[in-house]
Amino acid sequence: MSQDQNNKSGSSITPSQPPSTPTKAAAPPAKKGTEVPAFENGLVSQIISRFGEDKIKVTYIRPLRMKVNVDPTGIVEVATFIRDNLGFDHAESVTGTDYPKDNQIEVIYQLGSYSKDDIAAHILSLATRTNRDDALLPSLTNVYKSAEYHERETFEMLGVYFEGHPRNERFLLPEDWADLPPLRKEFRIRGR
Amino acid sequence: MIKDLINPTNFNLMVSKISDILVKALDQPLGYAINWGRIWSLWPVHLETACCSVEFGAASGPRYDVERFGIIEAFGSLRQCDLIVVQGTVNRKMAPRLRMVYDQMPEPKYVIAMGACAITGGLYVDSYNVLPGVDGIIPVDVYVPGCPPRPETLIQGTILLQEKIKRSKIK
Amino acid sequence: MAKNLEHQIDESEKLGMQIVKESEDDRLMTLSVGPQHPGSGHFRFTIKVDGDYVVYCDPDPGYVHRGEEKMCEYRNFIQNIPHLERPVIHDSANITYSYSLAVEELVGIQVPRRGQFIRAIASELDRQIYTLYWLAIYGIFLGHSTMFMWPTGDRELFIDLMDALSGARVTHAFNIPGGVRNDMPLGFKDKCLRHISYFEKRLKEYEDIFYTNPLFIQRTEGVGILTKEDAIRLGVTGSVLRASGVPYDIRKAEPYDVYNEIDFKVQYMKSGDSLARAYVPLLDMKESCHIMRQLLDKMPESGEVRAKLQPTPKGPPGEAYRRVESGRGALGYYIVSDGSPKPYRVKISVGSFRNMIALPHLLVGSKLADMPSVYWSLNYWPVEADR
Numbered sequence: 216m217s218q219d220q221n222n223k224s225g226s227s228i229t230p231s232q233p234p235s236t237p238t239k240a241a242a243p244p245a246k247k248g249t250e251v252p253a254f255e256n257g258l259v260s261q262i263i264s265r266f267g268e269d270k271i272k273v274t275y276i277r278p279l280r281m282k283v284n285v286d287p288t289g290i291v292e293v294a295t296f297i298r299d300n301l302g303f304d305h306a307e308s309v310t311g312t313d314y315p316k317d318n319q320i321e322v323i324y325q326l327g328s329y330s331k332d333d334i335a336a337h338i339l340s341l342a343t344r345t346n347r348d349d350a351l352l353p354s355l356t357n358v359y360k361s362a363e364y365h366e367r368e369t370f371e372m373l374g375v376y377f378e379g380h381p382r383n384e385r386f387l388l389p390e391d392w393a394d395l396p397p398l399r400k401e402f403r404i405r406g407r
Numbered sequence: 408m409i410k411d412l413i414n415p416t417n418f419n420l421m422v423s424k425i426s427d428i429l430v431k432a433l434d435q436p437l438g439y440a441i442n443w444g445r446i447w448s449l450w451p452v453h454l455e456t457a458c459c460s461v462e463f464g465a466a467s468g469p470r471y472d473v474e475r476f477g478i479i480e481a482f483g484s485l486r487q488c489d490l491i492v493v494q495g496t497v498n499r500k501m502a503p504r505l506r507m508v509y510d511q512m513p514e515p516k517y518v519i520a521m522g523a524c525a526i527t528g529g530l531y532v533d534s535y536n537v538l539p540g541v542d543g544i545i546p547v548d549v550y551v552p553g554c555p556p557r558p559e560t561l562i563q564g565t566i567l568l569q570e571k572i573k574r575s576k577i578k
Numbered sequence: 579m580a581k582n583l584e585h586q587i588d589e590s591e592k593l594g595m596q597i598v599k600e601s602e603d604d605r606l607m608t609l610s611v612g613p614q615h616p617g618s619g620h621f622r623f624t625i626k627v628d629g630d631y632v633v634y635c636d637p638d639p640g641y642v643h644r645g646e647e648k649m650c651e652y653r654n655f656i657q658n659i660p661h662l663e664r665p666v667i668h669d670s671a672n673i674t675y676s677y678s679l680a681v682e683e684l685v686g687i688q689v690p691r692r693g694q695f696i697r698a699i700a701s702e703l704d705r706q707i708y709t710l711y712w713l714a715i716y717g718i719f720l721g722h723s724t725m726f727m728w729p730t731g732d733r734e735l736f737i738d739l740m741d742a743l744s745g746a747r748v749t750h751a752f753n754i755p756g757g758v759r760n761d762m763p764l765g766f767k768d769k770c771l772r773h774i775s776y777f778e779k780r781l782k783e784y785e786d787i788f789y790t791n792p793l794f795i796q797r798t799e800g801v802g803i804l805t806k807e808d809a810i811r812l813g814v815t816g817s818v819l820r821a822s823g824v825p826y827d828i829r830k831a832e833p834y835d836v837y838n839e840i841d842f843k844v845q846y847m848k849s850g851d852s853l854a855r856a857y858v859p860l861l862d863m864k865e866s867c868h869i870m871r872q873l874l875d876k877m878p879e880s881g882e883v884r885a886k887l888q889p890t891p892k893g894p895p896g897e898a899y900r901r902v903e904s905g906r907g908a909l910g911y912y913i914v915s916d917g918s919p920k921p922y923r924v925k926i927s928v929g930s931f932r933n934m935i936a937l938p939h940l941l942v943g944s945k946l947a948d949m950p951s952v953y954w955s956l957n958y959w960p961v962e963a964d965r
Contacts, residue, residue: 279832280899305813307901308927312914325899325912325927329810329824336832338899361813364935372647387640387964388536389500397535397648398923404533404645404652454613455620457642458667458961461711461748465737468714468730501620501641504613530661533652534645555667557747 252278255337258301259283265296274342282323282340287352290343294324294358302331303339306355309365311373315400319344320375322352324362345375354380372398438576446569447477449490449517454508457495459522462555471558476565490517490568493545495555496524496531497538509545517572519564520547523554530554606633611949613641619715621960623937623953630945635938643964650924654890655681658921659751665928665962667748669708671700671740672904673926673962674753679834679900680911681755685893692881693757694835695873699770700743700752701902702870706777707736707748708905709859712957716856717788719950720797725788732780735773742766755891757884767874774867781864789857798852802940802952805850814936816907816929817862817957820846821854828903840872852948855955859905890919906930906957930963 255276262283263271270289274282285293297303303326311322323342328334345352354377356363369375370383374396377383385392395402455463466473467480478490491509509516520541523529528539541547548571551564605628612622620641626634646665650658662677663670675697682689689697710733717725737747742763744750752758788794804814809822819826825846829837845861847854895917901910907929914923933956940952 282897304810307813307908307910307932308912308925310912310923310925310927312923323912325910329819329826335826340899359813360811361932361935364931387643389498389640394535397645402535402648404535404648453615457620457644458664458749460620461668464711464714465730465734467726468734469727470731470734496642496644498641498643500643501613504641530664531644531649534649536643536645555748 251276254333255279255281258334258337258339261301262293262296265300266293274340279337280340281337282342284342284344287343287345290341291353291355291358294341294355297326297339297341298358301339302334303328304330306359306362306365307338309355309362309369311369311375311398313347313373313398313400315347317344318347320347320350320373322369322375324355324359326359350375351378352376353378356380372396374399439573442573442575445489445515446572449476449478449565449568450488451478451480451490451492452485452488452508452512453480454491454505455495456493456497456501456505457522457524459495459525459555462558463492463494463521463561466558466561471562473558473562473565476562476569478565485511486513488512489515490519491545492519492521493525493541493547495522496529497541497544499536499538502538502544505541506544517549517568518545518547519549519551519568521551521553521556521561521564523552526550526552605629619960621958621963625941625946625949627946630947632941632944632946632949635941637934637937639934639960639964641964642961646965647924647926650921652920654892654919655685655755655921656887656889656891658924659754660749662926663749663751665926665965666708666904666906666959667961668711669704669905670749670751671697671704671753672902673909674751675701676900676902676904676909676911677913677924678753678755679902680898680913681891683898683900684896684913684915685755685891687756687885687887687891689757689835689885690882691836692761692878693883693885695877696743696758696762696883697753698836699870699873699877700740700758702866702873703736703740703743705866705905706863707733707740709863710736712859712905712954712959713784713788716954719954720794722788722791722794728780728784732777735777739766739770739773742769754884756887757882759884761883770870770874774870778864778867781860781867785860789860795853797948798856798951798955801852801948802855802944802955803849803851804936804940808939809850809936812935812939814907814933814956816903816905816933817858818855818933818936818955819907820844821858822850823848828901828908832901834900834902836873836876839876840869842869842872852951852955855957859957892917892919901927904929906959906962907932926965928962928965930958930960933958934963 259273259276259281270286272284274284305327307325307327309324311320313320321342321344323340326339326341343352352375354366366377366380367382367386370377371385371388485508489512497505520526524531525541528537531537532539549564549568551561553560606626608624608626610622610624613620622638624636624638625632646662649661659674663674666673710729714726714729717723740750741747744752804822806823809819809824823846825844827844830844842865845858845865847858893915895915897914899910899912901908909929910927912925913921916922936956937953941949944952
């Protein structure tokens, strides 16, 4: 709601940090004129107080949207904590982005809540990074069952193997696909 | 004189002359009748390839009633259809299935390529998973352009197909 | 195709086209409800049946996968609109609405007020057009051809309105980042109100004729029950979620544009079976007529409809996630920008793909004859799920 009021008052939307470098501080550096929204900050600080500042890196905290970056080793515990204590009960979408400049692939889970009313509009993005050449991540299917087909699609589109996922197999692409995973940046569309 | 006609050598000539007259008299009307039957009962296969299927569905609705041209989607088997309307983009995954469906249809069979994506690949010509046009795998009779073609355009396409069938000769 | 078999495949067992004979088991029969089937659309799923009961179901999408997300990276923000509409051609105002909201957040564009109202009207019109087509195909699946003819005829009225507004029947490319392409023609408001009044009477007739039909009720009541806990755990969305007792609608939960000024109720039902999943879109359509009347009332009389932009708008590096309630559920866009006029990554999170996970869950244990009514009631549009 507050975001739409921002829209109506005519002020431009302040953009967030550049996506390729997550900050290490507990709170993001404030842009001039805005402050960190209190409710969202409270949600994120619950996660930080449970797991510690060195494991959780906050990328941004905006009205209704929060993004948190975790190491692959700790992501299952953080996701279980978010589901049980904060109330985010399903994953809306799971996807990956290829950053060849950092030699990493970032997989991001957008988590939403159907059961709690005060966070019904919020999306908590849980991101993790893995090496591009040997992309291996633990699967969150046991924590969030809704992420199952999305993780399978991320496997075939980006080549990220999810350990613990029941089927790391071809889903949307044809059965005889023998090329690179299409969403990698070195896969160029012909003619462009 | 009749005795002259009905003797062995002349008899062959007489039979062949009568059959020539019969064939000439019946061939054109019979061909016309067969073609007339084919034109007004083109049954399409229920294979929806991509998004143009929505406009094909709208063409079967009450406003652009395509059933009055005989195009009834036969929900029986594929072996009793004779028209295949390729509705939209053909994928690399769908292409072998499309070919299998085309091969299973009995002769004579006709193909309408509906939409820009079925003609040349359309908007998706540079995608990694899309065939640039369907006439690489099956022979197309009529191309109906549009993205998606309005139902009136589809009806004009079927009338063109009907004209083409009328012109064909029955062997 | 051979992924689940352990034994060595003998040359004699190959039946061409990579079809391999499975192990001999007389009880189970594998059916491939494939893309050429009057009951499946452009989607294939494999089911194993034991007599009449389904014991295993495996969806196999991808027959319309056209690589939308990859193609977005090669076109700039405005050039992306035409091909992003094609996943759902008859609900294209919603799928481009969400994209425009995300781009406006990234680039920092302010949409004028009249443009916001016209966008919302186009979104509601397209929602009606989509839901009526869904109802028509449901009629075909259940063998009820009147249920195909009436909605297909009635949606032509709304398509006429969309035609007058934008110039094309479907895939009109009406929404762009910054507003809408052009203003409403003269006399549109009266025509729209007339069509809405006619349609509200027709909705009563639909309810009387289709939904109280004893055959329809017998085929859909108690079939494919999705409980509330399962619906939340599986993360389904849209009318499937609302039919299982969760009153979640993004227009109410996270209002975008002018929806916080409109007064409407979220329609939901508690039973969670196929009948509820067929009923909720009808109630949504009634509510949508109500919303359209309010939008037409409250719209400012004149004003700009589009923000002025440079030909290739670009914004600072960042990312945005915005979502919209479409005919099938929450449609979200996750866009990452790196400062250039082309997006770095676009991810489309569609309602159909999220609802697909309910299909194996519901079909396993049910009878084969219930398959069409369960499958289509999940509001699954295959072209959108494959993108």
